[in-house]
Each structure stands twice: as structure tokens, then as C-alpha cells.
Amino acid sequence: MNYTTQMDAARKGIITEAMKIVAIKEGKTVEKIMALVAEGKVAIPANKNHKSLSPEGVGKGLRTKINVNLGISKDCCDCEKELDKVRTALEMKAEAIMDLSNYGKTAEMRKTIVEMSTAMIGTVPIYDALGYYDKDLKDLTAREFLDVVEKHGQDGVDFVTIHAGLNREAVETVKRNKRLTNVVSRGGSLLFAWMEMNNAENPFFEYYDELLDICAKYDITLSLGDALRPGSINDASDASQIKELITLGELTKRAWEKNVQVIIEGPGHMALNEIEANMIMQKRLCHGAPFYVLGPLVTDIAPGYDHITSAIGGAIAATYGADFLCYVTPAEHLRLPNLEDMKEGIIASKIAAHSADIAKGVKGAREWDNEMSKARAEIDWEKMFDLAIDPEKARRYRAESKPHDEESCSMCGKMCSMRTMKKILNGEELIIND
Template structure:
């Protein structure tokens, strides 16, 4: 879907005049999806989201206006073919795939294979976490070629892009990188603005088992400790907002102090940062900038639901974007499973956006197979949560699968599966002797037996 600047809202579509004079009004012409929604004006992006989510467009507009739904849609990417997606309250749970060029494995061709897997297997977003050398060419190509929303972490890119040591970076340098990513068309930027001097002091006073495990958070912590200065993203947050407003970039407020192990979950440091993120959320909304808030991390199962509810309360029901959480620390090599368990619980409790975790987490850069495994595991978690949340249409594919299984109609099963190619390949690799069955049960297939009874045909079971 290619939504032009005019469709994005440069002119008011017929019949989309402001609906309520009591809603907040921008002092100037609307630029962002939030500002159009507050002015009562429905954009093509809002209509696209409403159609996809089987929701009335007014349902979408109202929640975009008050921040409960974000539509990350940079005006540059919209012009290049972005298919707008909504993240937030009452919508299906979205799934993100991380990829990007690493200094140790700088293989652009492999990253493009991962992009193809993401697009072909139901991802909603791609985060380009490239951190080696000049990353702009890959980022620009990605935005030009993918209809999925794209996110980045400017802090990762700053050292390579500016060719400066960490301690020599200035606030001007970091804002320059933010602007570059916005100009390139990035739809959401992870900005680690919550780790300010107050949060750092809490961290030092209370301590943690795993300290700070966020890459962006650790870089900023190191910079602050060496320079003695305040976090530039916090100190100059209003300037960050001006850049994001200009291009309608959604700010994803980074969780610098997310727990890296079960022991650190819900500690003073994480909570202190979450309070700061709630304050920053309000400031962004006051500037007409859309917000998502990032969350944990590692967390025991019995803590997840309460944490989601607390985050939603402290951050004013802004969309919540979580990494897992991983429900144990010992699932190394299988962390796509530990994260999917936590993801299903967190999304069913109200989280809106799941960042996938692959089997390679904590071990190495994931390869293409890892990306597929992580994506499907996370999509299963998101789908299970959508069923629990009563998202419109969430059960439709499950009903189609059940009908196809009842009829032993294998060809009808594949389109209902989250990963049709893998399902078909596994079935065809082990052909059954009895037509219509699989090698698990063969002639003793329960579905086949009951079908034959109900049809009045012979049950052909014997000892052979």
C-alpha cells in the first residue's frame, strides 16, 4: 500500500472534517497522526488500520488522539509504500523482528534473507540494529523496499556513523544521528531518554545482579559516568521531539534498565526508570508526537501481569512494547521458547507489541533459520494472547483449522497454519500408508474413526 503525502493528511479528505471542538487542537496545521486524530480528521493510515483490525475507524481515531494507539508511519516511508499498522489498545498484538549488520558478521546478503523471512512470515515490523560501519545505505534500502514499519536505535549507529569514540560524542552529535534516521524514513526510534542522573543514582545505591544489559542504556551510562554530564536524550528531549514531530516519527521510549535476569525484575532501578518514562510520555504527547514504551526483559511468570498493569498505569496507557519477557534464565539455546511463554502472558495482560527472541539470544548473531524460529514462536504467543483478549477475528483461523482437521482436508489446513511451509514439509516427509492420515496414528486416527462411524461406513481396523 502506497499512501501519498496528500492521503496522509496534507489536505482534508471529503467527509473527514473535525468531529468535536472539545478535542485538543494543534496551534498550527496538523502533521502527525496524533494531531490529525485530535483535530477529528481521519487519515488514510487510520482507515487502513481500521480495515485490518476489523474496527470502526472512529475507534482508531479516538485512541490515536489520546495516545492509546500509535501508528508508526514516517511521512517519508509512507511515500515509499509503507503499509500502516496500528499498535495499542484493542488491536491485534504486533510482532517485531530484529536484524542488522554486525561488526563480527558483516554479511548484508544474510540480513536481506532475514528481511525476506520477516515479510513472508507475518512480521509487522523490522528493527534495523546495524552497528558496524556506515549503516545508512542498508537502512535506506530497507525503507525503500519493505512495506513493514521500520525501527532503529540511533545510539547504536552514532559511533560508526560519526566515526568518534563514545566519550567524544556530544549532544549535538546524537541529535544529528536522530535527524538522519528520521530523514531516511524510520517509523519508530528507540530513544533511551529515561536513564537520567536520578535513575543512575538509584542504580548505584541499590545495585543489581546483572547491572545494565541494554546496549543503548549501557553506552549512555558509560558516557554519563565518564563525562559527568546528563543524558543528552533526556536533557534535550524537546529537541528530539521537534525532529520526530517534523517527520511523524513515533518515539519508542527505550528501557535502558530492563532486567537482564529474574533477580533484577521489578527492582528499584527498573521502577525508577519507568516513572521517568511516564513523564516523558506526557511531554511527547503534549508535542503531538506518538509514543510506545519499551519493557522487560527477564521476569518470573507470576510477576508479568502485574508489571504490565503497573507500566500501563505509570505510562498513561501508551502502547507497551516488550522483549519477551524471558521467564527463566537457563533456557539458553531455546530462548525463543522462554520468551514466547512470557510474551503470551504479557500480551494477554495488555502488552501490545512483542519483540521476537531467537534461539541464538545470549549466544550469537542469529542466522536465517533462527529468525524464522523466533518469529513463528513469537507469532504463536501473540496469537494466543489475541484469542485471550477477544481481538476481533482472532479465532477465525483456528476455526478454519478445526474444520479442515475434522474433514482430514490437509490442503485446507496449510493456509490456516502460522507457518504453512514447515507444516506441509513435515507432513510430506513422512507419508502414511493409509490415505488421509498421518504416521502418528495411521488407521487408528481418531478423527477418521469417528467420521466413518458417523458416515455409517466400515471401520477397517485390524492387526496388520
């Protein structure tokens, strides 16, 4: 039996190879995965042309996934450095990589990443449009916007961020409701500018059915971008954000009618006390579609530490319904992240995702922590290192400050509580001063 997309297959009762792989990774039956994909509550981004992909599921009841952003720009156009980031992200087991390249040999870069990556690959096609056509923004045509999406589909991209919810009504909402930070989405601001300069509707909204046909052709998952996401905690939960979210919910249903998988993108900056309500509202308005959050950053005053502000928000967001976290690095708002920045961002996001998985009762999450606790109680350093989310750093920190007693660490020495209790409960004599 033939099928066009993972959703089409699921609705026809066809179990795909991707569904089998996701079921094994998640410890669920393939029938359960198939049912969730059919409902749209789980997406499996898997372009037919991405041959090296090891599929992942994103959505209800599954492990919280993380995405890593990278790519070349005019100011930082060293392709090899960005490919080093790809290799490192794969080694660190990031489930998704977004190539945000917008300068130079973008097509070559994109094809190379797709060929080498077992992780799902995402892009924001509008970033590529300006360089691809070598035109000013105002002179791009609606057809050209769509053709770039098709090119990314041909190249094997698994999911594309498309700001289709930024229609003329949303633009007027932004104008009527003053924000501190206006439109902070790069793709959203470009579309906003194009619409204003041409006095025209957003091509991705006006020709949405054609966009869906392209997505169905290659089985591209449509990541409906939040062009009007808040770029400051002051702008969170405002009229512009909610107006766009309502439209994204309507666009989700239209996509599902054509068997196109959907992920909804969510807020970037948001105070702690607003996150839970936003997650519930998103799931309600967008019919349970998987939710992808860009942070959210819970305070705006920590440049250089936004991997931390993001991890705090991401853990809360994922606890209350977000399924997919976009990593944020210490370089956020400051510069293009280097390799070390990327590593820190990945670790922070993985900690947030895992913390939420414990809260959500995801299979195997709490067991990992329990194994670490047992290793600590037994003072089994090698096992602790093996279980650590960042084994290299854990080993390095211990090696940098060797204790007198190998059982303990240099902070507590022989007064280590774990050492004390292990010896006493084993009936051994406890000697501290020798």
C-alpha cells in the same frame, strides 16, 4: 487542513490514509482508530518519508504485533545476508523490522531497508552514532546524539528507541541497588557510560523537547526504551526498573503535548508470576500508551531455546496488556542469528501474539483456530496446511513420514480418532485391520 503527526491529525478530527488502512486491517471503524490515536492508546508509526509503508496500528484492542531485529555488525557485516532476512521477514508477515546496524555502511543499509519494506522500520540511533561520527563514545556531544536521530528521520525510520528515562537520578538508583546483571540494554549501557565519563546528564533527557521537535517534524514514533530493563529474572521488578518506568510515564505526557506518538518498551527477563502485575503497572504509570516487550524471558537457563522462553513470557504479557512483541531467536545470548534462527524466532513470536489475541478477544483470532479444528475433524490436509502458521514445515513433516492410509498420519494410522468419528458419524463401516 494541515497536520504534523498522526496524533495531531486525530486530535483535529482528520482521518488520514494510514488510519483508513489500519481500520480495514483491524476490522474497526476509522472513527474508533482515530479516537484511540488521539488518546495515545494506539500508535501508527508512519514516517512521512517511508513511501513503501503499509501502516499498522499498535495498541489497545488491536492485534498483537511482532518486531524482527536484524542488522550488520563488525563481526557479521554481510549486508546481503541481512537483506535476505528483511525479505523473509516480510514474506512471513512481520509487522515491524528494527535495523540495529552499527558498523560499516549503516546509512546505505538503512535507506535500502526503508525503500524495500512495507513493514514499519525502527532503529536505535545511539548504535549508529559511534560509527557515523567515527569517534570514541566519550567524545560524542549532545548535539551529535540528536543529529543522528534527525538523520534517521530523514531516511524514513518510523520509530526510534530512545533511552530518555535513564537520567542522573536513575543512574544513582542503579548504583544504590545492586543487580546480578547490571545494565543489559546495549543502548542503555552506552548512555550510562557516556554520562559517567562526562559527568553529564543524558542528552536525550536534558534536551527532550528538541528530540520531540525532531520526531514531530518527520512523524517518528518515539519508542521510549527501557535502559534499566531486567536482564535476569532476579533483577525484575526492582527499584531501577520501576524508577525508570515512572520517568517514562512523565516523558510520555510531555511527548503527547507535542503530538508525538509514543510506545513504551518493557522488561526483558521476568518470572511468570510477576508478568501480569508488571503489565498492569506499566499501563497505569504510562497512561495507557502502547507497550512493547522484549520477551520477557521467563527463565535464564535455556540458551539455544530462548525463542521458547520468550514466547511463553510474551503470550502472558500480551494477554495482560502488552501490544507489541520483540521476537527472540534461538541464538539469543549466543551469536548473531542466521536466517533459520530468524524464522524460528518469528514463528515463536507469532504463536505468542496469536495466543494472546485469543485471550483478549481480538476479532478473528479464535475463528482462525475454529477453522483449523474443523479441517482436522474433516481430515482435510490441504486446508490444515493452508491455515497453519507455518505451512511449509507442516507440509514437510507430513511428507517425511507418509502413512499407509492417506486419511490419517503415521502416528495413529487407522486408529486415528478423527477418522474413527468421521466414519461412524457418517454411518460408514469402520475397518482398522485390513
